Amino acid sequence: MAGNRDHLTQADVDDALRVLPDWKYQDGLVTVYKTPTAAEALALIAAVGEIAEQQNHHPDLEWRYNRVHLRYVSHDAGGTVTPRDIAAAASVSEAAAGLGAAAQPERYPEP
Numbered sequence: 001m002a003g004n005r006d007h008l009t010q011a012d013v014d015d016a017l018r019v020l021p022d023w024k025y026q027d028g029l030v031t032v033y034k035t036p037t038a039a040e041a042l043a044l045i046a047a048v049g050e051i052a053e054q055q056n057h058h059p060d061l062e063w064r065y066n067r068v069h070l071r072y073v074s075h076d077a078g079g080t081v082t083p084r085d086i087a088a089a090a091s092v093s094e095a096a097a098g099l100g101a102a103a104q105p106e107r108y109p110e111p
Helices: 010-017 038-055 083-099
Strands: 029-034 060-064 067-072
Touching: 029 083, 038 060, 038 067, 038 083, 067 083
Parallel strands: none
Antiparallel strands: 029 067, 060 067
16 A cells, blocks of 8 residues: 555656646546547446556546546545556556547546
């Protein structure tokens, strides 16, 4: 279990986001992925679930038809962003690209 010593500074997060264009910082690492259909959104959710189980790090997730809203933050590190969040976001970006999902981080949060 990670402690507060693992949290990243805002500068660390900003540096990480330079190589994670699918994501933005908003009280955690957040994004929205849009897929052509609801079924493809479910495929992305399944991929996110698989990544979460492999890494033992689970995002907050909302599904809205063909959009999947994700937020990574380490609750066990005081709700801060840790290296685990960066690694998980990178893995999800790779899976989303493989499924043809389009990142729309500017849409987070969506009404």
